[in-house]
Amino acid sequence: MFLCVCVRLYCLKIYGLSSLWRLFRGKKWNVLRQRVDSCSYDLDQLFIGTLLFTVLLFLLPTTALYYLVFTLLRLVVVLFQGVLHLSVDFINSFPLFAVALRITRSYRLAEGVKFKVLCEEPGTALHLLMEINPLKSSTVVQLYRTPTYSCYPKDSWAALAKKLFVGELIYPWRHKTTKTD
16 A cells, blocks of 8 residues: 555655656647647746756655655565466476376376287297387476466566666566456
8 A cells, every 4th residue: 555655655745756857848748739839938937947946856866765665665565476477387387296197107198009029930820929118207397287277477678677667667567367258
């Protein structure tokens, strides 16, 4: 709750400082054209802008420090949730029974069979020995591992840094939800 307030307050201060900086340079943001245009301001507007700019600028370090502390705490929680999510995902998809079966009774998971001729005498029945080729351990893991539907973070480090600097909230990893009709 307090993190959301800190994030919003920091975001508003950054937005306010950028707007007041444009005021000093004689520019304004044109909402209709989505660009910065030139503008002339009155003396009263510049005086109020100067007062607001100084107040916001001198309060920015305090707000930035609160924002930094609570954002770092939030990132620790998100990282811990991500590690838990990945470990649960690994446990759910790892073929534990197949690996245990490969270790204890390798003949149960066969890759194929080979036949060897034991006795080849003319006029008698052909005697063959059937040998089971067990699966390799790496093949067992590849074949029996269930597909995962986990959602790994899609943001790059640059996008994460931009979100942190601008003051956007960082959300934890989420499962993809599929619609079933």
